[in-house]
Amino acid sequence: MSFSEKMAVEIVPKYINKVQGLVYLGAAVLIIVVGLRGLGEAASTVGFLPDFLFRDGRIKLDFVVGALFLEFTMLLLLSFFTYYTRDSKPESSLGNSTETPAKKEELLSAQIDFENLKKNLEELKNIAKDDAHHLDTYLQNMHQLNQKLAAVHKEYTAVMSDIKQGYKTDAAFKTMASEELKAVESYIDKVTQITHRISSIKKEYLTAVSDIKHTFRD
Numbered sequence: 001m002s003f004s005e006k007m008a009v010e011i012v013p014k015y016i017n018k019v020q021g022l023v024y025l026g027a028a029v030l031i032i033v034v035g036l037r038g039l040g041e042a043a044s045t046v047g048f049l050p051d052f053l054f055r056d057g058r059i060k061l062d063f064v065v066g067a068l069f070l071e072f073t074m075l076l077l078l079s080f081f082t083y084y085t086r087d088s089k090p091e092s093s094l095g096n097s098t099e100t101p102a103k104k105e106e107l108l109s110a111q112i113d114f115e116n117l118k119k120n121l122e123e124l125k126n127i128a129k130d131d132a133h134h135l136d137t138y139l140q141n142m143h144q145l146n147q148k149l150a151a152v153h154k155e156y157t158a159v160m161s162d163i164k165q166g167y168k169t170d171a172a173f174k175t176m177a178s179e180e181l182k183a184v185e186s187y188i189d190k191v192t193q194i195t196h197r198i199s200s201i202k203k204e205y206l207t208a209v210s211d212i213k214h215t216f217r218d
Contacts, residue, residue, distance in 0.1 A: 007084035019074075019081050026067075026074040033059060033067040128206070135202040142195040149188045156184060 001009075036043040041057035043049065053059055 004084060007081075008086050012081050012085050016081055016085070019078050023071075023074040023078050026071040030067040030071045033063050037061075037064050132202070132206060135198065135205070139195065139198055139202065142191065142198065146188065146191050146195060149184075149191060153181075153184050153188055157181060 036049075036053075037059040043059060044054045044057045053063060
């Protein structure tokens with residue numbers, strides 16, 4: 001392992017927080033010393049400050065220079081550690097070299113699951129298209145049948161009307177004709193209801209398929 005790799009992998013992650021703490025400590029010392037130096041002779045009147053810090057009533061210049069060098073050293077150390085800190089982007093791009101076999105297997109399994117999901121969605125889409133086509137065909141057939149029955153009913157009504165005009169005195173025939181007409185009308189009503197019901201089922205089916213597609217897409 002090279003020096004840069006050892007710094008990036010072992011030393012920097014282990015000591016970076018301690019180095020940052022020292023930088024903050026040096027900054028605090030520097031602020032105090034420079035601040036007291038800026039107060040001038042007024043700083044010597046503070047009772048809890050020791051006398052060896054002062055010369056001619058002011059903070060000794062040696063302490064100011066020492067605080068500056070202390071902060072400079074801490075910042076230099078922090079810059080050294082920052083230089084060997086790995087960037088987040090290269091880590092993500094070079095993940096194949098640092099990932100464990102278990103992590104690679106997990107990513108591969110997730111990719112396979114995604115491909116299977118995509119394939120299943122395509123199959124669902126094709127099935128939905130086929131079902132919609134069959135439903136459309138069935139609805140068209142039912143609509144044509146309904147139209148034919150309506151035409152037959154119209155012709156049957158006209159024929160019965162003509163017959164009744166010729167046999168007005170035949171009460172039994174009138175009753176039979178009325179019953180036949182009612183039966184035909186009832187059958188047409190049932191076919192119409194079935195057609196409407198199938199149309200409603202088709203609409204609900206297509207709505208459910210659309211909701212499933214949008215759910216997986218999100």
